[in-house]
Amino acid sequence: MDIDFGTIMFFALAIVAVVPAFMVVLARDIVRVAFWLLASLCGVAGLYILLGADFLGLTQVLVYIGGILVLILFGIMMTSKDPLHEKATASGKRSPVTGLVTGALVFAVLAAVIVGVGFEENKGVSGGEPTTTKLGEVLLTDYVLPFELVSVLLLFVLCGAAYMARRRREDAHA
């Protein structure tokens, strides 16, 4: 039995990424949804690092888990009256079963395509050296226009989100 460490890590991280993703479909309440999403995002971050994308793995942890997930939890705090006991799904038309069946159908189509196409791989691609330096160079040479555009977009989003989410005063003095 010569199963190497990378293979074991891949399957462990794949389970960490996929099982919580389906628990997001099945979880009872909205807070559990957010925490299962946290686990799934951690698994994806691990897969990035396994693929040799160290910078992306850490960015995933910082931005998704440190940023987006906290934002989602704040959203839950501010929009639900009783988050731990509120039923996130209802029976009938919108039940988890509907979601699982739809997901299974989508996966069947995608898996048929993935197995059927047979992508060419180049073997022995180098991996393992840090990518941060090269990513920085590429971002400021080949991708400098999208990079600057996205920074302007982030500024607009910051202002827009702060403007939209502010508390409105119905009895303003003006």
Added chain:
Amino acid sequence: MLEVSLQHYLLVAALLFAAGVGVIISRRNAIAVLCGVELILNAAALNFVAFNRYAAPAGRLDGQVFTIFIIILAAAEAAIALAILLNLFQQTNTVDVDEADTMKE
């Protein structure tokens, strides 16, 4: 020996995508629907990184750059979506996607 290949990563990404679609289909709370969108974006980003590792010319990092942009756009989208949901909650007192069916009071 079982060798991890590009297909394995693509299948994992397909499973994440399927879970995200399932969340969007079945959840009623708009914030949970947002979580499903995040799962789908993650699946796409994982595809980019996997193709960059297994199918790009050696030394190119274009797939990883695309993933950086996906993460940035996901952060922007989450911020805007939550601001919209806060507005919706202030106006209708619910974030249920089935009940948010009026454009104007």
